[in-house]
Amino acid sequence: MTMTTYETAVMPALALRGLTIFPNMLLHFDVGRKSSIKALDEAMTSGQPIFLVSQRDLAVEEPKGEDLYNIGTVSNVRQILRLPGDNVRVMVEGTCRGRLLELTQTEPHLAARVEEIPEEKQFRRSARTEALIRQTYELFESYIELAPKMTPDVLLSVLSSEDPGYIADYIAQNLPMRPNDKQVILEELRPVRRLEKLCQSLRREVEILELEHEMQGKVRDQLTRSQRDYVLREQMKVLQQELGEDGQGDSEIAEYRQKIQALKLPQEVADKLNKEVGRLEKQPYSSAEATVLRNYLDTVLELPWGKRTRERVNVEAARKVLDADHYGLDKVKERILEFLAVKQLSPQIRGQIICLVGPPGVGKTSIATSVAKAIHRKMARISLGGVHDEAEIRGHRKTYVGAMPGRIIAAIKQADSCNPLLLLDEIDKLGNDQRGDPASALLEVLDAEQNSTFRDHFLEVPFDLSDVLFITTANTLDTIPKPLLDRMEVIELTSYTDEEKVQIAKRHLIPKEFKRHGLSRTQVRLSDEAIRTLIRGYTRESGVRILERQIAALCRKAAMRIVSGDIKSVTITESNLEKLLGIPRYHPDHLPQTEQVGVVNGLAWTSVGGELLEVEAAVVAGTGKVELTGNLGDVMKESAQAALTYIRSRASQLGVEPDFYKTKDIHIHFPEGAVPKDGPSAGIAITTAMVSALTGTPVRRELAMTGEVTLRGRVLAIGGLKEKTMAAYRSGIRTVLLPKDNEKDLEEIDQTVRAGLRFVPVEQVDQVLAEALDLKVCDPGVELAQPHAAPQAAELPAMRQ
Structure with a gap:
């Protein structure tokens, strides 16, 4: 193996910071260090090439040999341009790679002995190399598409070459890669291997650019939506200003959201209101829909959600308040104090619904006011007299024109408390028509099992009424529907003595x-x-x-x-x-001075108290007709017919002519004929008057009676005994005949009245006749019970206080 030798030369050197130049590439950059400018001047003056090598550490101002990489680029200086401020802009062209052997000088500029490394020209063309080049092209195309500052012209220069070394150098020069990555490619002398390293770096750069584009896309979408909303809102503001509505919508929406957040609302209610606020936000300010939604939100948010008054659960304090405000009414006070006593032991008890029934003016409404004051609850009054529309109780749907919540929710809003005392006045005077039955709508309100989720049609969300104390008032129970009456505890307030x-x-x-x-x-x-x-x-x-x-x-x-x-x-x-x-309007009933035949003192109950009711009977010759006068009702007429049949069935025992019903006409009259009269309690009085008239026996003057009569002569119980006995006492009566079944009611009669009257309980009409006419009825087959007097006041059980 032979060693390849390269030419060496000494030439000026320039240390680059964050910059790398490749062979066969043109690059211009600014130079600021004095030693670097001197090296450029030296190269330009002497016509020598200059060695450009990168620093390992960018912070070093005066680099030494160990601060520089070993491989750099031998370049020619093409142009030097002086800039203001002692800076120089230079254009250089790389010729080949060079290896730094040593620094020959450092002052006044760097000079180095450099070994030039020419580019390897011969390499084996293979399929692998071709695939590598194509992959590089694809990656570079993707990079150019993604890179914001790359132009397609750069790609054309690469596509015209088939040299892997040149391709790697060219792409590396034009990619904004990290200096270390560029240095790795510069130091790789083998072209194919250099291209592989470039592919790796290029693939990483493409992935990074794709992530950047993805993040920029998300940010751009968000900014686009925000800018779109901003533009639309600004346009709305301009339109509102033109319409004279100066941004009322935004502040109003913010205020609604703030109120919803501030109130302690159930989650279902909060979600519903936020949904309605969202709908309001999309509506024009002056539209009809916006007005409906605004009215709905205002109404719901003004309700006292979770707001309660602190009760004073003190029986003795409440007793003092009730006694100070009202005289008498012992049963009512006792029931209210019982409720407070239970409340004191079990504060969570619910479902207290009381119905006060009594004549007008006895204090039903005022007792409710005193109860509210005694227990420190706020009070609201709802008058139900004449209400005939179900929507009055449950409210109207909010989409109707003029819709509003029902009276129950309106009263809660008026009381400004979730646990007020609601007085439902005149509940017996509810009506109904084609618009619904308000009494049936009250079934939910007055049911402790249902009213915890009472839904008003206007609110459309549940409202808890279980902490409300309901007190209802009525003059009579006859007109209250049975299902509604079943939900209430009835307390009767009788007439005052x-x-x-x-x-x-x-x-x-x-x-x-x-x-x-x-x-x-x-x-x-x-x-x-x-x-x-x-x-x-x-x-x-x-x-x-x-x-x-x-x-x-x-x-x-x-x-x-x-x-x-x-x-x-x-x-x-x-x-x-x-x-x-002026002259007195009413005169007390006076008893006749002498005992009379056919005149009996009956006792009647009216809405204003008890009255003494005379029953007159007259017998004249005739054909058996029975005449009834005095503005009588059907029940009283039937009582007269029953009495006549009883007398006919007992004519021989009573000493009456057996054929009187054929030869005598009987006229029964009730004085004060303009006053309507009805009821069964005058039965024994009619019977006594008829027997007295038929037998000519006078009736005892200081005696009065009340009781229903049957065909068999039984005496049945009646109502209103307290008022009737009071009327008897007021009129100077001394003895009162009453049904045996009513003997238990004597305990409720006023002590003064009990002391002034003698009471005779009776079970049969025979006992009534014996007491009123001193008439002994003879009937061998019937053993009559002897009349007996009721115990005197001292012997009766003490009246409950």
């Missing part, structure tokens, strides 16, 4: 009216007897509303006298009451 009205007037009504009319207790004095006369002669009601109005009338009269004259105080007594208010 005269003594209770006196206490209510003294404790509540009079101070209230004095304050309203600007009067003091020193200016107006109202005696107890005047109050009692006012109650008896000027009012006839179960409650105290008319009494309150009459007291207000007295206050006006007193105010007029004080203002118009020198009088400083007015005293109202029983004697001057008629002068102030």
Whole structure:
């Protein structure tokens, strides 16, 4: 094997930083170091080539032999251009590779002994080499397509050559590769091997460019979307400014999103609202759809989501509040305090729905107000009287014109609390028509198992009503649907006695009216007897509303006298009451002075309390006709027919002519014929009046009776006993006949009334006749129970307080 020898020569040297030049290539670059400029000048002056070699470390300012690579390029200086600031731009052409043998000098410029390495010209053309060249072409084409600054002209210069060494040098010179990678290709003297190394570097560069393009594409897409949205928003702003809407939409959307985020909403509700905000964002500001969405969002966001008042669960404190606001109503107060006691032991208890039933003016609405004050809950009142549209309860769909939530959600919004006390007033006066049944819509509201997810048609999202305390009021239970009534606990408020009205007037009504009319207790004095006369002669009601109005009338009269004259105080007594208010409107029922035939004192219940109801019967010669007068209902007429049949079946035992129904006409009349009357409780009174008229036996004067009669003469239970006995006591009655089955109800009667009346429970009409007519009914086949008196007040169980 023979060693190849190359020519050596000493020539100026220039150290390159971050730059590599290949043979047969033109390159221009800037030179700034003084030693490098001197080396260029020397080469240009002497006509010598210059040796260009790269530094290993770019930071070295004055490189030595060990700081330079061994292989560089012997080049010719083609052009030198002086630049401002002592810089030089030079154009060089590489001729061949050279090996640095040694540095002969370092001052004033570098000079080196260089061994020139000519390019290997002869190589074996093979399929592998051809495949390598083609692969290089493909990679270089891909690189040119991907590289931003490469032009297709570069590719033409490569395609015209078949020399693998030249191809490798040319591509390496034009690729922005790392200096170390270029140096590796420069140091490779074998052309085919050099091309292989270039392929590896080129493949890596193509992959890097592809990744760069992919990332740039993603960034470009994002920027394109952002710029598109920005442009569209700017256009919208310009349009809004032209329309006079100056960017209201953006601030409004941001405000809605901020409110939704600030509220502690259930996830389902938050998702729904965010969806609606997204829809609003896409709508023109003044469109009809935007108005609907804006109204919907405002309504939902104004609801007290998760906002609760802290209850005061203290039984004794609540008792004081209830006693201070209301006199009597012991059963109602007891039930409310029981609820609070359970609440104190089990704070999580739910589903409390109370229905207060009673005549007008007895304090149903005011007791609900006192309960709210006692337990520190906010209160909202919903009047259901005359409501006949289901949408009033559940709301309208938000797409309807003028849509709004139902009264339940509106009351929650008004109370500004998730646990208020909702008063559903006049629930017995709900109506229905073709637009739905509101009573059926209330079934969900008043059901503790369902109302935790109550869905109003307007809201379209569930709202929890399980923490709401519902109190409903009604005058009667007859018109409330049974399924709705089944969801409520009924508490009855009965009529007030005269003594209770006196206490209510003294404790509540009079101070209230004095304050309203600007009067003091020193200016107006109202005696107890005047109050009692006012109650008896000027009012006839179960409650105290008319009494309150009459007291207000007295206050006006007193105010007029004080203002118009020198009088400083007015005293109202029983004697001057008629002068102030006029003739009494009502007169107490007076008993007849003597006992009469065919006149019986019955007892009736009305919506304003109990009344004494006279039953008159007269017998005249005729053909057996029965006449009923007095504006009677069907039930009362049927009671008269039942009584007549009973008398006919017992005519011989009662001492009545057996054919009286053929020879006598009977006329039964109820005075005050303009007042409608109905009900079965006058049955025994009609029977007694007819027997008295047929036998000519007078009826006891100080006796009254109530009870339903059957064809067999049984006496059945009735209702309203408290009001009826109160009317009897007020009218001077001494003895009251009542059904045996009602004996248990005597416990609820006022203590004063129980002490002033004698009660006789009866099971058969025979007992009634024996007590009222002193008539002994003779029937060998029937053993009659002797009438017995009820125990006196001292013997009866004590009335619950």
